[in-house]
Amino acid sequence: MLDVIDLTAAYGHAQVLHGLSLRLEAGRIHSLLGRNGAGKTTTLRRIMGLLPHQQGRILFAGDEITGWPTPRIARAGIGYVPEGREVFTALTVRENLTLAGRIGSGDWTIDRVMQQFPGLHPRLDAPAAVLSGGEQQMLSVARALMTSPRLLLLDEPSEGLSVQMTAVLRDVLVALRDQGMTILLVEQDVGLATKLADDVTLMSRGRHCWAGTAAEFAQAAGVRRRYLGA
Amino acid sequence: MTAFWTLQVLNALQHAALLFLIAAGLSVSFGLMGFVNLAHGALYMLGAFIGISVAAQTGFWVALIAAPLAVSAIGALLYLCLLGRVARLGPMPQVLVSFGLVFIATELVRIVWGDIPLVLDPSAALAGRVDLAGATYPVYRLFVICIGAAMAAALWLGVNRTNLGAALRASVENPGMARAIGIRTERMFLLVFTLGAGLAGLGGVVAAPITAANPGMAVSALIPALIVTVIGGMGNIAGAALGALIVAGIEVFGAVLFPAASAVLIYAALAVALIWRPEGLLVAKGAR
Amino acid sequence: DTTVGLMLPASGNYAALGQDIEDGFRMALQEAGRSNIRVIEADTEADPQTGLTLARKLIMQDRADVLVGVVSSAVLGAVRDVVHQAEIPLIVANAGNSDATGKDCSAFITRVSFSNDQLNRPMGEWMAAQGISSVYTLAPDYAAGQQMIAAFSDAFTAGGGEIVGGEFTPFGKTEDFGPYLAKAQASGAQALYVFYGGADAVSFVKQYDSFGLRDTLPLYSVGFLTAPLYLREQGTSAAGVIGALHYLPSLDTPENEAFVDAYQKAHPDTLPSEYVVAGYDAGRLLVGALDSGAEGRAALAAALPQVAYTGPRGPLKIDPVTNNIVQNVYVFETVEGPDGMTHQVLDTVEAVRDPPNGCAME
Amino acid sequence: MLSVERLGKSFGSVEVIRNVTLTVNAGERLVILGPNGAGKTTLMRLIAGEIAPDTGHIRLDGQDVTALPPDARARAGLGRGFQTASLFESFSIAENLILAIAARMNGARFGRDPLKSHDLRHRARAAARQVGIADPDAPVASIDHGTRRRLDLALAMSGGAKLLLLDEPASGFGPGGAREIHDLIAGLPKHLTLLVIEHDLDLAFAIADRIVILDAGGIAHEGPPSTARPVLRAIYDA
Amino acid sequence: MFRLDAMRIVLLVLLLAGMQVFAMLGGFFGQEIVAEIAILAILAISLDLAAGFGGMVSLGHGAIMGVGAYAYALAGQHGLTPWPAALTAIAASGVTGGLIGAVSARMQGIFFIMATLAFGQMIWAFTFSARWLGGDNGMGGIARASLPFSDLSQPMAFANYALCLLLAVFLLAAATLSTPFGRSYQAVHDNAARAAAIGLAPRRIRITGFAISSAIAGVAGILAAQHMQFISPAMMFWTTSGEVLVVLILGGIGTLTGPIVGAAIFVTLKYWAAGWTDHWHLVIGALLIAVILAGGRGITGEAERRLRHAFR
Numbered sequence A: 001m002l003d004v005i006d007l008t009a010a011y012g013h014a015q016v017l018h019g020l021s022l023r024l025e026a027g028r029i030h031s032l033l034g035r036n037g038a039g040k041t042t043t044l045r046r047i048m049g050l051l052p053h054q055q056g057r058i059l060f061a062g063d064e065i066t067g068w069p070t071p072r073i074a075r076a077g078i079g080y081v082p083e084g085r086e087v088f089t090a091l092t093v094r095e096n097l098t099l100a101g102r103i104g105s106g107d108w109t110i111d112r113v114m115q116q117f118p119g120l121h122p123r124l125d126a127p128a129a130v131l132s133g134g135e136q137q138m139l140s141v142a143r144a145l146m147t148s149p150r151l152l153l154l155d156e157p158s159e160g161l162s163v164q165m166t167a168v169l170r171d172v173l174v175a176l177r178d179q180g181m182t183i184l185l186v187e188q189d190v191g192l193a194t195k196l197a198d199d200v201t202l203m204s205r206g207r208h209c210w211a212g213t214a215a216e217f218a219q220a221a222g223v224r225r226r227y228l229g230a
Numbered sequence B: 001m002t003a004f005w006t007l008q009v010l011n012a013l014q015h016a017a018l019l020f021l022i023a024a025g026l027s028v029s030f031g032l033m034g035f036v037n038l039a040h041g042a043l044y045m046l047g048a049f050i051g052i053s054v055a056a057q058t059g060f061w062v063a064l065i066a067a068p069l070a071v072s073a074i075g076a077l078l079y080l081c082l083l084g085r086v087a088r089l090g091p092m093p094q095v096l097v098s099f100g101l102v103f104i105a106t107e108l109v110r111i112v113w114g115d116i117p118l119v120l121d122p123s124a125a126l127a128g129r130v131d132l133a134g135a136t137y138p139v140y141r142l143f144v145i146c147i148g149a150a151m152a153a154a155l156w157l158g159v160n161r162t163n164l165g166a167a168l169r170a171s172v173e174n175p176g177m178a179r180a181i182g183i184r185t186e187r188m189f190l191l192v193f194t195l196g197a198g199l200a201g202l203g204g205v206v207a208a209p210i211t212a213a214n215p216g217m218a219v220s221a222l223i224p225a226l227i228v229t230v231i232g233g234m235g236n237i238a239g240a241a242l243g244a245l246i247v248a249g250i251e252v253f254g255a256v257l258f259p260a261a262s263a264v265l266i267y268a269a270l271a272v273a274l275i276w277r278p279e280g281l282l283v284a285k286g287a288r
Numbered sequence C: 001d002t003t004v005g006l007m008l009p010a011s012g013n014y015a016a017l018g019q020d021i022e023d024g025f026r027m028a029l030q031e032a033g034r035s036n037i038r039v040i041e042a043d044t045e046a047d048p049q050t051g052l053t054l055a056r057k058l059i060m061q062d063r064a065d066v067l068v069g070v071v072s073s074a075v076l077g078a079v080r081d082v083v084h085q086a087e088i089p090l091i092v093a094n095a096g097n098s099d100a101t102g103k104d105c106s107a108f109i110t111r112v113s114f115s116n117d118q119l120n121r122p123m124g125e126w127m128a129a130q131g132i133s134s135v136y137t138l139a140p141d142y143a144a145g146q147q148m149i150a151a152f153s154d155a156f157t158a159g160g161g162e163i164v165g166g167e168f169t170p171f172g173k174t175e176d177f178g179p180y181l182a183k184a185q186a187s188g189a190q191a192l193y194v195f196y197g198g199a200d201a202v203s204f205v206k207q208y209d210s211f212g213l214r215d216t217l218p219l220y221s222v223g224f225l226t227a228p229l230y231l232r233e234q235g236t237s238a239a240g241v242i243g244a245l246h247y248l249p250s251l252d253t254p255e256n257e258a259f260v261d262a263y264q265k266a267h268p269d270t271l272p273s274e275y276v277v278a279g280y281d282a283g284r285l286l287v288g289a290l291d292s293g294a295e296g297r298a299a300l301a302a303a304l305p306q307v308a309y310t311g312p313r314g315p316l317k318i319d320p321v322t323n324n325i326v327q328n329v330y331v332f333e334t335v336e337g338p339d340g341m342t343h344q345v346l347d348t349v350e351a352v353r354d355p356p357n358g359c360a361m362e
Numbered sequence D: 001m002l003s004v005e006r007l008g009k010s011f012g013s014v015e016v017i018r019n020v021t022l023t024v025n026a027g028e029r030l031v032i033l034g035p036n037g038a039g040k041t042t043l044m045r046l047i048a049g050e051i052a053p054d055t056g057h058i059r060l061d062g063q064d065v066t067a068l069p070p071d072a073r074a075r076a077g078l079g080r081g082f083q084t085a086s087l088f089e090s091f092s093i094a095e096n097l098i099l100a101i102a103a104r105m106n107g108a109r110f111g112r113d114p115l116k117s118h119d120l121r122h123r124a125r126a127a128a129r130q131v132g133i134a135d136p137d138a139p140v141a142s143i144d145h146g147t148r149r150r151l152d153l154a155l156a157m158s159g160g161a162k163l164l165l166l167d168e169p170a171s172g173f174g175p176g177g178a179r180e181i182h183d184l185i186a187g188l189p190k191h192l193t194l195l196v197i198e199h200d201l202d203l204a205f206a207i208a209d210r211i212v213i214l215d216a217g218g219i220a221h222e223g224p225p226s227t228a229r230p231v232l233r234a235i236y237d238a
Numbered sequence E: 001m002f003r004l005d006a007m008r009i010v011l012l013v014l015l016l017a018g019m020q021v022f023a024m025l026g027g028f029f030g031q032e033i034v035a036e037i038a039i040l041a042i043l044a045i046s047l048d049l050a051a052g053f054g055g056m057v058s059l060g061h062g063a064i065m066g067v068g069a070y071a072y073a074l075a076g077q078h079g080l081t082p083w084p085a086a087l088t089a090i091a092a093s094g095v096t097g098g099l100i101g102a103v104s105a106r107m108q109g110i111f112f113i114m115a116t117l118a119f120g121q122m123i124w125a126f127t128f129s130a131r132w133l134g135g136d137n138g139m140g141g142i143a144r145a146s147l148p149f150s151d152l153s154q155p156m157a158f159a160n161y162a163l164c165l166l167l168a169v170f171l172l173a174a175a176t177l178s179t180p181f182g183r184s185y186q187a188v189h190d191n192a193a194r195a196a197a198i199g200l201a202p203r204r205i206r207i208t209g210f211a212i213s214s215a216i217a218g219v220a221g222i223l224a225a226q227h228m229q230f231i232s233p234a235m236m237f238w239t240t241s242g243e244v245l246v247v248l249i250l251g252g253i254g255t256l257t258g259p260i261v262g263a264a265i266f267v268t269l270k271y272w273a274a275g276w277t278d279h280w281h282l283v284i285g286a287l288l289i290a291v292i293l294a295g296g297r298g299i300t301g302e303a304e305r306r307l308r309h310a311f312r
């Protein structure tokens, strides 16, 4: 589904990714793990075309999307839940969703996402600025779904979610996977990440350092300690 | 006496219509795109002068269409070559570049059209006067009221009945994320900027039969337009219309009832409005 | 050699007037065939600070022998003290503030244009004499506007008329006169008397006409309203407007005919405005003083007021009491002529001289 | 230390905080739990003075502070951590901390440059170390998410705050980081009073002396950690 | 955030020395220009304090400067000697700024700009029509300051005096920004919510900052009145403030040296370009745009960035 080959990225003069490679099988949940500052967020931003293109290639569903402008990447079917939510605070919840729905294929409607996140329903016409942290996080996921993606990139989606909502999110992601969506999950909650994931990739200082299935990861205690300190 | 007040109410409406045409484009680029476009007054001025030149060749009606189109084209060109790049740099560079454009446009107008004020004669069909509730009122001024009202309605529908307004606000707040949900921000900004320029051009050509076009108008049109935008609330068509009505009302009835204070009245109103509602009377939906 | 500092606005609101004055001034120098006059231009805009800076530059750095120009009264007010203290002659070619040849007069300041009083006073007297009994006034709210209306009102009421109302419109920001025209109409006055210039003059006449007030409320003005500069734009809207000015291109005198011909050689299809004439007469005055043998600041200052001649606008001399010009004032009606709008003289008030108004030189 | 009496707050027609009464004793560690949108952050904003309550009173050390602005409450000893890190973006990490430390020091407002003070710089570095920030001279604009969260916490604690309000302090930390933060908060000096909002139950139970569960704007439960589990289960399963 | 580093000190010294030399060699008009640059630079520094470091972009600074100038002239008329008159005028400007700030401090961005525009225009309209202040004709006969060792009626002496005042104002501004107050002021600009949470009172700090900036604008007003010995409401009109804003952004906002560079360029260009074209505004406009396209930081900001780069 997604092939990332030798990707580099930098902020000004600070090189952050040094030739990262990733391979995502379709219809699976893939966890990308690493310590703070490892470059996880940078990887996702790079895939979305939100950072200037440097070296490397990105292939998505047979297309080479390297260097495409972001809107085109989004329209090609990649949904993005950014770190820190980034909902449009000046817009209402409904506007956030309909806007994203403009490029969707229509199989995700406001009603359908409301079924997944009923907590948002009473707040539909409130400006996103006044939502609680957790509500904004749900909105951010819901917004990405409205674009009807084939591949969903999630950057720490459980941050700020209550235990109960985290469980809801987990169920949603599993259901999406079962419907055939491919998911790339960056998550600090290693427990959640490994419980959900089919495949796991570890990265450290902008480089890929371990990859395997979830089962293999569960065995690899040494790797976990070394790269995650857990 | 009623004829007198009818006349003044019509004057206020007519003044509001002109203010609305200038302010609407400013409000959209300001409130929805976050672009501090001080060159808006210059586009307004170009609308007037181009309209006058076109009308001299082909008559009023052609000018009424051609001038806004020409100014739109100028706006689009400016955006593509210059302002699009500046838009990303933040408000201070925007102020500076658009101020620079005011200087340049003013001098170009002086070079091309000279320093002597020019007027546009409306079509003969609009030249007469009609009797309304005892008052005799110039047809052209009624025409201005109608154009203002029609544009207000069209814009309101355009911004509120499509997702355009929301998409713009989203793109301004967080361009990266807006692009990540598939909004083609650049194309949309270009469209909106062009539209705003066209509105300014329309305002200019519509105003030209009433107030003489002169190179000073790039600057003098700016302040009332800014006041309308701020009092009405940014990025909000209904707000721009309301602001235009309020400002026009204050100017016209201030001139009638408190002539001695009429120079400061509008600023006093602005100060009061800001103190009462520091973010404009009608704030763009959703913004805190 | 004589060095002239020409202080005129080349940019900003008054740029068109500046251009006309300069054209006239250069015409006079050319006519005299003098090649030993060096002219240094300075763009004063309409800004007193800039005007003052440049006046000082002309006086101190360029060592000018005489200053010519000054369109805006605010600039004149700003440079007055410097000129007086530096004892350099200044020929005022426009700015009409009556005080400059009244209580603030100076032996070094000679005016060849007009004073606000000089044009408005005859108009007040003339209108009263016509049997007009009530007038509504409008003018921009600044010193010159107030001075003009005051001079008019004094003369008009002294002649038995009554000012039934009036308004000063906010300066520089009134572009729509609709509300004021409605007020004037409702005042029940017999006539409307106004002072407007620049873009305001054009808009005002257009708007006055569009409201159809011509039949009910005839328009009188100090003549700048329908001056040659604006007449082409105003077109037939200006028909019937009556005003008073010190010069009209349509004056039927041999001096004027020659002048208009000469001007039109350089500016085909354009009639000289009163500003061209002011510039021209400033030049004539200077040339006249030089011809009398004067050289240097002090001698020029003394010689300038002595010059008298009959020029395009008729007989012209300088009143030694105030150093203001003494000239004819023409009351005219703006009418449609064979080729466009023109002015038809209704009456000539001869040799109008301002009272000293507190002027005490030295 | 802190007492909140019959506090109420509505936004438009939505009643977000309903009649909440709560007391926090000096040195106590109180954790607020509750579902998303329960009103936890709103309660904290009321206590910090960022928004004004519709009804009720807030007392700090016995003094009624309901009408005081946030800065006055901060000077009275209240330290605030934000749910999304709130930093001085054009300053470095150390300078952020210096500002926070200097702000609470009474003294000449027109004295020496605090950013150049060795003493303050020293204290700022110590404060950065305390939350595990390695490079205190980095400009804030270039640091990663985890470091931002750490700095936010450090800003809350700096300058001798007596009562810390922390809104989800452990969120955004990496797997190893979360444990660090647990230890860090658990190891804070005992005289500090803590009011913490947290979704991470492990952390909550590790540090809490007392747990308050907020649901739909009201207090659903209050008591020692041992009593909280069944209530939580009831709320979360509903 | 403000730092008075070596680069800025070097630039300041070079600028002041350059202007001194220009005044010495440039004859009478050169001296006049240097004085004018110094006045504009002081005003731009004052605006930099408000806009660059406090985020309070003001279109009322021309009017606030005018209050200083008129207060100085009035105090002189009422018999005060120049120095006490100057103190009165600085206080008048500071208080005016404090009042405007008190009303406007809670507004942000364009709303703050418009509020300052409104108050500035009210001050202008009042002065414009106040007969006792000379109305639009202005007031003349204003005294220059007197110094025991120098005759300020000499243009060269006055230019030096203006440069000294400029230096003093620069150092004062730099020092203010480096005090605990100054740092708090910049912190409030950066993040008001966080500033309040660490115990800084944003509103009070903003008002104080605006008042200080206004007092400095008053210094510019006094100097302008002394230089021209004539004042008129033209200096209070909003376009004056707009021009200062342009000077500030052109030179580099938030640098404190930028205002001096911007003022020097603006004034020289104005007189130089006006010497060969009536359309000198065109030249200025094109320059403004060029500067922004070169990087958007203003001349000083851009130069500093390049130098920092080169030295690394």
Ligand SMILES: Nc1ncnc2c1ncn2[C@@H]1O[C@H](COP(=O)(O)OP(=O)(O)OP(=O)(O)O)[C@@H](O)[C@H]1O
Pocket: A011, A014, A016, A034, A035, A036, A037, A038, A039, A040, A041, A042, A043, A083, D141, D142, D143, D144, D145, D146, D147, D174
């Ligand atoms: N805007 C920026 N400018 C400069 N450096 C940056 C910027 N954003 C991130 N970095 C640096 O890039 C590196 C990788 O950051 P990134 O945000 O990708 O890490 P991450 O793995 O997502 O960390 P976290 O778990 O904290 O979210 C970090 O060292 C960070 O300091």
Ligand SMILES: Nc1ncnc2c1ncn2[C@@H]1O[C@H](COP(=O)(O)OP(=O)(O)OP(=O)(O)O)[C@@H](O)[C@H]1O
Pocket: A123, A126, A130, A131, A132, A133, A134, A135, A160, A162, D011, D012, D014, D016, D034, D035, D036, D037, D038, D039, D040, D041, D042, D043, D083
């Ligand atoms: N300014 C406001 N206007 C309107 N509604 C608001 C405002 N602030 C908060 N709310 C609403 O109040 C409710 C409580 O919000 P609050 O932020 O206190 O929740 P929370 O308990 O902190 O949730 P979370 O755990 O998700 O952060 C939410 O439903 C939110 O949408």
Ligand SMILES: [Mg+2]
Pocket: A040, A041, A042, A083, A155, D145
């Ligand atoms: Mg990250």
Ligand SMILES: [Mg+2]
Pocket: A132, A133, A134, D040, D041, D042, D083, D167
């Ligand atoms: Mg919360």
